[in-house]
Amino acid sequence: MKRIAIVGGGIAGLTAAYELARLRERSPVQVVLFESSARLGGIVETVREGGFVIECGPDGWVTEKPWARELAEGLGLEGEIVPSNDSQRKTYVLTGDRLVPIPDGMRMMVPKILQNIDSSELFSDQAKLGFHRELERAEELKAAAPDEDESVATFVRRHFGEEVIEKIGSPLLSGVLGGDAEKLSVRAVMAPFVAMEREHGSLIRALQIREKSSQNAIFTSLISGTGALVDRMEAYVPPDWIRLNSSVRSIARDDKGWRVETAHNPEWGLERFDAVLLAAPIDVARTLLQLTDERAAELMAMDASSAVVVGFGFPDASKFSIPPGFGFLVPRGSGSHLLACTFVDQKFPHRVPPGGRLLRAFFGGEAAERMMRCGNDEIAAIARGELARILGPLPEPQVSVVRRWPRSLPLYAVGHLERMAELDGRVRQLPGLWLLGNGYRGVGLPDLIRDARAAARAVMGVSASARQTN
Incomplete structure (x- = not known):
């Protein structure tokens, strides 16, 4: 045997x-x-307490990759599979002391609808012009696509310019992967976009063609959690x-x-x-x-990044307001220790008891390393303070969950x-x-x-x- x-x-x-x-x-x-x-x-851990479903790690998976869904179905969980609430999908970037929305229709740093870029408060007129020119430069970009690997920052900079890296690229890569866009491999972490460049030159054009036939929600999860x-x-x-x-x-x-x-x-x-x-x-x-x-x-x-995840379950959502959407990202240099926050009850259904609200705060890098030496109560207090500075005063949560994940995410x-x-x-x-x-x-x-x-x-x-x- x-x-x-x-x-x-x-x-x-x-x-x-x-x-x-x-x-x-x-x-x-x-x-x-x-x-x-x-x-x-x-x-991968889910805490279920008081009607709250709190993810301590990943809260779901990318829908277009089928293997997690196949496993869930094989385990008899097909009735639990739920899509993200994409009708409410909006992500914000902390800009000064305001949460400014990323324009609708963007995948990573690439817009599908340029009119949404034109009306956005997030970008300067020069950056908006850069998006429009990316479409016009399709053949040039296709011809200039390098044979060797490069950083995400270099790749995005070539298409859209420096401002897009600073305002979306770096916060996204930090919030999702805990990594630095200047060091991460574009071929390893953004392979579909590299393929788009080789085929179409313009990433905007490629996305417009690709997503005409795609109506799926971007994320998928389970009612009772991953x-x-x-x-x-x-x-x-x-x-x-x-x-x-x-x-x-x-x-x-x-x-x-x-x-x-x-x-x-x-x-x-x-x-x-x-x-x-x-x-x-x-x-x-x-x-x-x-x-x-x-x-x-x-x-x-x-190299690998560490993370500290803090979940707060509030019994009465009417006690404080949050903007519609999935959450926000925090750029470097903002003065906050946060990397990101997810508005969990707005991203997925079945995460809170009736009338409840669930927030998840993410810390990474040096801030996470320092916080790991603190007790749970101190970490929760830091997280509440950071969230309150951005969202306004928060009531006492009914449930708090703290998890430390040292060097949990290798950086490609x-x-x-x-x-x-x-x-x-x-x-x-x-x-x-x-x-x-x-x-x-x-x-x-x-x-x-x-x-x-x-x-x-x-x-x-x-x-x-x-x-x-x-």
Whole structure:
């Protein structure tokens, strides 16, 4: 019987275990899922209290990527799938002491409707002219598209100019990825836009063509929160496969397969496996792989951002007002420690009790690193103060949730795809090893789910075309 170790019980590792549990009906398999903490799911966690559904990590996924939805449907959660309230989709940027809306119809930094740009307060006349000229420069931009990778900032600057980076580009990348637009790889984090440039030159023209046929909501989630994915998968995986509070000290390969050594656990100690799915955070995975392949470990070295997430559930929305929309972004230099705030009850339905209101505040970078040293009450007080400075006085919340996520989001720097291609080549020389998680091929839930299920099928010798359904 094949023995498989999964190192790390975040969403990638748990999804791999779930897929292997499904495939065991075809071929017997013994799996051990090592998780260093007391729970599975990693940063995917939902707190349900007092009628509030508070996401501690991702609150959903990008609709156009199908793999999270497919998993939800396979888990019997099709009745819980809900789209974002896109009729109310509006995002603001803190400008001075005002929340100024990003023009309707924008995807990232690219507008679909130029008339909305013309009437916007967010951009200067010069920036508005730059958007119009981008359409006229389509052939020039197509011809000038570089063969090598570049930063998001360089890419956007070439199309729209500096002001768009400062007012939308940097706040978006900081709020969504916790990263610096000057360092992040455009090919890794904005691949569809790179493809648009190669095909059409003008990103505006490409978006106009592409979205004529698209009526889907941008985001999707579950009524009871993304944590429902974790709950359902954990219930399906055999309990004797799961080892919580079990840190892996080392992995090594010899002619008999893989050796996995656990820390501080004499009962299990050193065990042998035919394959290892390494789904630990990339910092941990890199350390574990160091002795097996030093060059592979070098390729896995990357910066990562930390985050502090604070959720506030208020029982009476009439006690304070917020503008319509999904939330706001905070540019650097604004004087606020916040990166972003989500108006949760306006973004998704079924998140609050009748009449309630739910806000989520996000902190990253140096501010998050400092705040992690504070207690929960102090963090909550800082978050309330920052929100009140922007939104006005806030009442006492009924529910407060604080989560710290140190170095939880790897940052894909320029050249990331080339490094990952070399890393993939090295891993192929280590039979029985797969690397899973958000440090390699995407950071969103759909990307992690896609890779984990594919790896589980590969280790069991099942082709993608032979996928089972529940």
